[in-house]
Amino acid sequence: MPRVINTAAREEILQRIRDAKVPPARPVVRGYNRTGPGGVELFAERVADYRAIVRVVSDVPGALASLEGKRIVAPQGVPEEWLIDGVTWLREPLTIDELDQADGVLTGCAVAIADTGTIVLDGSEGQGRRALTLLPDYHLCVVREEQIAASVPEALQRLESTRPLTFISGPSATSDIELSRVEGVHGPRTLEVLIVS
Amino acid sequence: MARNPVTWLGSPAFPKAAREALQDTQLRQNLRRATGTIRGRREAAVAEMTDWEMLRVAGEQIKDDVLARLDTLLVELEESVTARGGVVHWARDAEEANRIVLDLCRAEQADEVVKVKSMATAEIGLNEALEAGGVHAIETDLAELIVQLGEDRPSHILVPAIHRNRSEIREIFQRRMGVEVSDEPADLAEAARVYLREKFLTTKVAISGANFAVADTGSIVVLESEGNGRMCLTLPETLITVMGIEKLVPTWQDLEVFLQLLPRSSTAERMNPYTSVWTGVTPGDGPQRFHLVLIDNGRTATLTDSVGRQALRCIRCSACLNVCPVYERTGGKSYGSVYPGPIGAILTPQLVGDLHDPQAASLPFASSLCGACFEVCPVRIDIPSVLTHLRAEVVEAKGRTPESVAMAAAAWMFREASRYEKAQKAGALARFLARDGKITSLPWPGSRWTSSRDVPAPPAESFRAWWRKNRCQE
Numbered sequence A: 001m002p003r004v005i006n007t008a009a010r011e012e013i014l015q016r017i018r019d020a021k022v023p024p025a026r027p028v029v030r031g032y033n034r035t036g037p038g039g040v041e042l043f044a045e046r047v048a049d050y051r052a053i054v055r056v057v058s059d060v061p062g063a064l065a066s067l068e069g070k071r072i073v074a075p076q077g078v079p080e081e082w083l084i085d086g087v088t089w090l091r092e093p094l095t096i097d098e099l100d101q102a103d104g105v106l107t108g109c110a111v112a113i114a115d116t117g118t119i120v121l122d123g124s125e126g127q128g129r130r131a132l133t134l135l136p137d138y139h140l141c142v143v144r145e146e147q148i149a150a151s152v153p154e155a156l157q158r159l160e161s162t163r164p165l166t167f168i169s170g171p172s173a174t175s176d177i178e179l180s181r182v183e184g185v186h187g188p189r190t191l192e193v194l195i196v197s
Numbered sequence B: 001m002a003r004n005p006v007t008w009l010g011s012p013a014f015p016k017a018a019r020e021a022l023q024d025t026q027l028r029q030n031l032r033r034a035t036g037t038i039r040g041r042r043e044a045a046v047a048e049m050t051d052w053e054m055l056r057v058a059g060e061q062i063k064d065d066v067l068a069r070l071d072t073l074l075v076e077l078e079e080s081v082t083a084r085g086g087v088v089h090w091a092r093d094a095e096e097a098n099r100i101v102l103d104l105c106r107a108e109q110a111d112e113v114v115k116v117k118s119m120a121t122a123e124i125g126l127n128e129a130l131e132a133g134g135v136h137a138i139e140t141d142l143a144e145l146i147v148q149l150g151e152d153r154p155s156h157i158l159v160p161a162i163h164r165n166r167s168e169i170r171e172i173f174q175r176r177m178g179v180e181v182s183d184e185p186a187d188l189a190e191a192a193r194v195y196l197r198e199k200f201l202t203t204k205v206a207i208s209g210a211n212f213a214v215a216d217t218g219s220i221v222v223l224e225s226e227g228n229g230r231m232c233l234t235l236p237e238t239l240i241t242v243m244g245i246e247k248l249v250p251t252w253q254d255l256e257v258f259l260q261l262l263p264r265s266s267t268a269e270r271m272n273p274y275t276s277v278w279t280g281v282t283p284g285d286g287p288q289r290f291h292l293v294l295i296d297n298g299r300t301a302t303l304t305d306s307v308g309r310q311a312l313r314c315i316r317c318s319a320c321l322n323v324c325p326v327y328e329r330t331g332g333k334s335y336g337s338v339y340p341g342p343i344g345a346i347l348t349p350q351l352v353g354d355l356h357d358p359q360a361a362s363l364p365f366a367s368s369l370c371g372a373c374f375e376v377c378p379v380r381i382d383i384p385s386v387l388t389h390l391r392a393e394v395v396e397a398k399g400r401t402p403e404s405v406a407m408a409a410a411a412w413m414f415r416e417a418s419r420y421e422k423a424q425k426a427g428a429l430a431r432f433l434a435r436d437g438k439i440t441s442l443p444w445p446g447s448r449w450t451s452s453r454d455v456p457a458p459p460a461e462s463f464r465a466w467w468r469k470n471r472c473q474e
């Protein structure tokens, strides 16, 4: 299959744009804040505002007791010491149905944003392909203190744009019924963030 | 040329549609409640940002730059997307776009597709076109699903079922899903989750829109709340994204502005629950076939108007709808288009591009020019100026006809809430709003106009000046 389809339409649209003769725009003034106060405390507070669970811990394995007895997805590349005994760890390759039936998923992240209480996954080591963090109903995400960017501009600068990225701010939610927010629709209904500080 | 489906076939002109909508007290109650809530929340979300005005200015300037360099940026986007394994299609109008998508679905032998909420696909009437071609499109956004199952029309950009309250939604779900459910929003959301789960896990083709496309990287960005977007963008084998040609931003860095402006303006959140970004195809993760359909459908024509083209900066946040006193009273469906409210009043007629289309030509008059829309617009679209500009064009094109006079009078009536309320109390509003394109009579205080039999129509050059003068004579 060719990579560009319908070149007649393409040429016509591009020509119409040129014919519109839009004058050059003024240069963009970026007078907005590039950074912010940041920090663990602000990040934790903002994550909690979305009604996600937040815990600040000093080590990960000690904080995973709540997973015992559960079937938890662990993507390739999660540190070996996170895989504590007493948990049924589900490893790739996993089918859609296996993911759907898992109790939860444990991942790291690429970047977090203090200002907005957001975590960002980029599919690299310890995060897995996107379906892994979508189908299980519970997502436990580990954020290391140094991964927390203060602001959206700082976070975007740290990210690699061409990786598949998922920005997550709280559990899935909808405001479609009378504009009142309800947590838990299609994505994980429970989001827990462990901040390692 | 086929008619542009951005307006719904058979919709009456705004004054008539509004007259009918105003009689629906349930609708007005639902809307007042919903928009009142979101207005307060948006204000709080914006007040938190000390640099909000600078973000707005940057948003405006970036989008103006996009419009100024649209041809080169589109070619750049095409190169970036194709370099990463995507296929790019171009469509001049709705018909062409629909045919492209239908052919793609057929090539995948799909008779069912899942859809993420998208204004572009609503604008081109894609679902209807697919249905006619034997492909059933399942809307997966909760509000879109409510509209689809209710065999209804959307009335808001962000929350298409905003005109429905919880008990109406419950009734629709019980009837169409065959389940017992309470009218608690949480239970209704759960019903939708169960209803759609299997579709997500088994459907092979998904269709989405795009909030932004980054020219220099080829990345496409979709913001959402429920996770239905992630489902559609991740699980199917084939993804078809339909996008207006103006949805670009030049660089990856530019997203830092819009990812701050959009969530606070639309859902009044610091950040929406989920934002997905993908670039072409990623081996082993997500759809392995990706098609990007770029649609014009009236945009290049809009671009030629030096005043009107700023409507193309719109990022579809819906803040202008939520603050609009006319929208709140008449509801979204009165605008007869997928784009209602203040942005609809300036964008729809430009996309239709026919000043002699009575319905589209009535839309610029569906405003009180109070200016609240401009105040909240994250990309600083001066909607009141575009409205007056378009009104002048309509009047110039049509001459002083009964319709143009009726529209001008309707606009005047909506100017102030007090005037509107008075007229409504007098029970005469229904009589006032044009019936069959004629003004039968205006209630007091507008009766002074009709009784003089010399209803002033706006002169082409400056509606606003004319209007100010007349207002002073009250």
Ligand code: SF4
Residues within 6 Å of the ligand: B265, B313, B314, B315, B316, B317, B318, B319, B320, B321, B343, B373, B376, B377, B378, B379, B380, B381
């Ligand atoms: S015109 Fe402005 S306020 Fe209205 S939807 Fe578009 S971006 Fe939002």
